[in-house]
Amino acid sequence: MSTVRIEFPGTRFAAQELPARACLPLHLTVQNSPLLFGCRSGLCGTCLIEVEGEGDVAEPPSAEEIEALDIYAPGNAKARLACQLVPLGAMRLRKIDSA
Template sequence: MACHKLSIACRELEFLLPEKARMTDIEYEPDGQGVIPFGCRSGACGTCVIKVLAGAEQLDAMGNDEKDFIEMLGYCSASHRLACQTRLHGAVTIAAAEQASLYTPSSQTPCSLEPKGVKP
């Protein structure tokens, strides 16, 4: 079975997960507890919103339900995904919610995972 690397930016963590694993499966790996917060695992709570920094093409395509929910939460970028609904098909680098304000892949300057219209 093929395994793929999931890298968590700013924490310098890497996990090897099997083909088609959900990102939230790192919860079962050493050092994986609490890295990606999650609640329902069914795409209904929005707790596991992450920002894909690299390798978006290595993920399942975003379905209409996920897209609509992400937009309902106020996120405007196609790089925002629900970790519990996203399956790996190759190497991916992400920022979990609490990290995204610290890292931007293109400029290495602060960015925000905050929904549009929300001010810290």
């Protein structure tokens, strides 16, 4: 099984090695990452992040995620909802606070 490295720059959290295509809310907790997950369906904005560099994800944002991002991070092209990401390769994720 292939793994992907998820880094959290600027935090005290160590990088995590997760299975490729992992569901992030199932693997990332308050003990091993700075990310929090609320609804886990892309509606609440709790897991709002920026993907630094060229993070490799399986799919572009869905129409629903784009709508949520327009509310929680208008104009931020790097913003994503971590609960909606499907990692295929190494990623650097930075938590951002929703308004």
